[in-house]
Amino acid sequence: MELLVVSKCMSVKSTSNEVLNVFHFKGYYLGLKIDHITVTTKHQIFQPKKDYLLFLKAIRIKKGSLETVFIKCKEF
Numbered sequence: 001m002e003l004l005v006v007s008k009c010m011s012v013k014s015t016s017n018e019v020l021n022v023f024h025f026k027g028y029y030l031g032l033k034i035d036h037i038t039v040t041t042k043h044q045i046f047q048p049k050k051d052y053l054l055f056l057k058a059i060r061i062k063k064g065s066l067e068t069v070f071i072k073c074k075e076f
Contacts (some may be wrong), residue, residue: 003029005054007037009046021046023054025066034072035064057062 007023014020021022033039039046047062052075056068 001058003056003058003068005037005056005074006050006051006076007054009048010036011048012044012046013053018042019044021070023052029058029061033064034061034066037066038048039068039070041070045070045073047053 005025007025009021010024011022013022016039019041021039021041024038025034025037027034037056039054050073052073054073055071057071059067059069061067
């Protein structure tokens, strides 16, 4: 399912083949409590402490994290 979110990037972690970006979020999605959103990208796109309008594809919810794949974004 695709979704639209306005959020602040909290951290960026690089691995060997992808970048994991953690965004601030407190609330519920599909009836489940979400503490943050994790956005997976192939390259570093985001900078911590900046706000973004995110277009994402939801993959799953794991331990309070909404895991997503990046579609596109706009920085505020």
